[in-house]
Amino acid sequence: MAVRKVLVVGGGITGTVAAIAMKQKGLDVTLVEASPVWHGVGHGITVQGNALRSFREIGALERMLPKAHAFTGLQLRHADGHLIATIQTPRTGGEDLPPTMGALRSDLQTVLVDMIHELGIEVRLGTEMTAFKNLDDGVRVTFREGTTEDYDLVVAADGINSRTRPMLGITHNKKPTGLGIWRVVARRTPDMDCAAVFHHGPQYKAGYTPISADLCYAYVLTDPQRPDNGLGAADEIKRLLAGYHGPFDSIRENITEADVMNFQPIEWLHVDDEPWHRGRVILIGDAVHACPPLIAQGAAQCCEDATLLAEYVTREGDIEALLQEYVARRKARVAGVVAASMQLADWELHPDQEGIDTAGLMADALQALTAPA
Numbered sequence: 345m346a347v348r349k350v351l352v353v354g355g356g357i358t359g360t361v362a363a364i365a366m367k368q369k370g371l372d373v374t375l376v377e378a379s380p381v382w383h384g385v386g387h388g389i390t391v392q393g394n395a396l397r398s399f400r401e402i403g404a405l406e407r408m409l410p411k412a413h414a415f416t417g418l419q420l421r422h423a424d425g426h427l428i429a430t431i432q433t434p435r436t437g438g439e440d441l442p443p444t445m446g447a448l449r450s451d452l453q454t455v456l457v458d459m460i461h462e463l464g465i466e467v468r469l470g471t472e473m474t475a476f477k478n479l480d481d482g483v484r485v486t487f488r489e490g491t492t493e494d495y496d497l498v499v500a501a502d503g504i505n506s507r508t509r510p511m512l513g514i515t516h517n518k519k520p521t522g523l524g525i526w527r528v529v530a531r532r533t534p535d536m537d538c539a540a541v542f543h544h545g546p547q548y549k550a551g552y553t554p555i556s557a558d559l560c561y562a563y564v565l566t567d568p569q570r571p572d573n574g575l576g577a578a579d580e581i582k583r584l585l586a587g588y589h590g591p592f593d594s595i596r597e598n599i600t601e602a603d604v605m606n607f608q609p610i611e612w613l614h615v616d617d618e619p620w621h622r623g624r625v626i627l628i629g630d631a632v633h634a635c636p637p638l639i640a641q642g643a644a645q646c647c648e649d650a651t652l653l654a655e656y657v658t659r660e661g662d663i664e665a666l667l668q669e670y671v672a673r674r675k676a677r678v679a680g681v682v683a684a685s686m687q688l689a690d691w692e693l694h695p696d697q698e699g700i701d702t703a704g705l706m707a708d709a710l711q712a713l714t715a716p717a
């Protein structure tokens with residue numbers, strides 16, 4: 345094998361899936377996570393089939409499905425509630441997997457963290473890599489505490505705010521998309537059993553995804569700055585959702601301050617014109633590609649990065665050549681996702697332009713991902 349001893353930096357979805365996949369392939373894996381508390385936030389997430397394929401590959405999917413909600417379609421609705429069309433979501437993970445699954449992020453994280461511990465992966469919380477030096481056949485890593493250790497490979501999965509990225513000399517940084525998003529975990533009725541997106545309302549768009557037998561997460565895309573109107577979170581979401589009806593009437597009426605909710609401006613990042621690695625340090629996941637969640641492919645691309653990297657670095661051969669081939673393959677795949685997501689964001693922001701075909705672009709972008717990763 346090209347490497348044996350690996351350091352994974354970051355314990356989000358990318359880092360945990362990468363650590364599990366590499367450990368299962370026989371590598372000696374250590375994971376460092378900057379946060380001293382390592383449990384996922386309770387927001388909902390829409391996970392497409394290609395992410396489910398990665399979860400199945402590492403044996404996590406069967407543990408996730410019982411708590412989640414799998415479904416096949418996407419409803420397009422008018423803000424007044426009426427159904428415009430139902431689209432069958434392309435099966436990006438293959439014909440034998442659901443096209444989409446809604447879940448609580450914390451439920452996915454719990455499964456992944458449990459697996460990390462069961463596999464005996466060494467985990468160090470509350471620390472980080474502060475420096476590294478590429479050696480002829482490895483990497484010398486310095487940690488926050490001042491200690492140093494040698495590894496064959498460092499996989500940096502430290503997210504959109506990656507501190508490893510500038511350490512590699514990559515000058516790309518995250519940028520605003522011009523959009524903001526409110527999300528809330530809310531009760532759902534049994535008929536809200538697939539994702540729905542509502543157009544032509546007072547905000548850019550709103551929608552929901554079922555995440556369990558009785559919960560969904562609802563969202564509204566709006567301006568990137570929260571207005572200074574003195575409203576608490578629940579009242580602000582209700583104000584923004586006031587123009588959305590049908591299933592949104594019951595979602596809105598049931599929101600309380602006790603619900604899990606948050607607002608954030610949406611940012612993006614795409615390292616497209618230079619390598620993702622220097623020597624034996626490689627960036628994966630949101631650290632090199634983060635796109636607005638308009639086709640719900642962010643985490644799926646992260647999972648594909650993670651499982652494919654485990655496959656490449658356990659091949660025989662020259663590690664530089666393997667990493668180059670891996671990065672080229674991932675860049676080609678990710679480029680289409682970022683381009684489609686940014687086009688959709690542009691159409692939300694500038695709806696008066698000609699040729700807008702949101703449903704068509706979403707379908708095409710997901711259909712393209714039915715090809716192997």
Ligand SMILES: Cc1cc2nc3c(=O)[nH]c(=O)nc-3n(C[C@H](O)[C@H](O)[C@H](O)COP(=O)(O)OP(=O)(O)OC[C@H]3O[C@@H](n4cnc5c(N)ncnc54)[C@H](O)[C@@H]3O)c2cc1C
Pocket residue numbers: 353354355356357358359376377378379388389390391392471472473501502503504505506507508525608610611628629630631634637640641642643644646
């Ligand atoms: C509003 C919103 C909604 C989204 N919805 C969806 C969706 O529905 N479906 C979907 O597929 N994708 C979605 N995404 C995208 C998805 O959430 C991300 O692509 C994915 O979570 C990124 O995972 P990551 O592990 O690469 O990064 P992160 O989740 O950011 O994890 C990075 C980890 O590294 C740790 N860390 C940071 N710096 C260091 C350091 N120096 N040393 C050690 N550890 C460090 C952090 O604490 C963190 O735990 C959404 C994104 C946003 C913003």
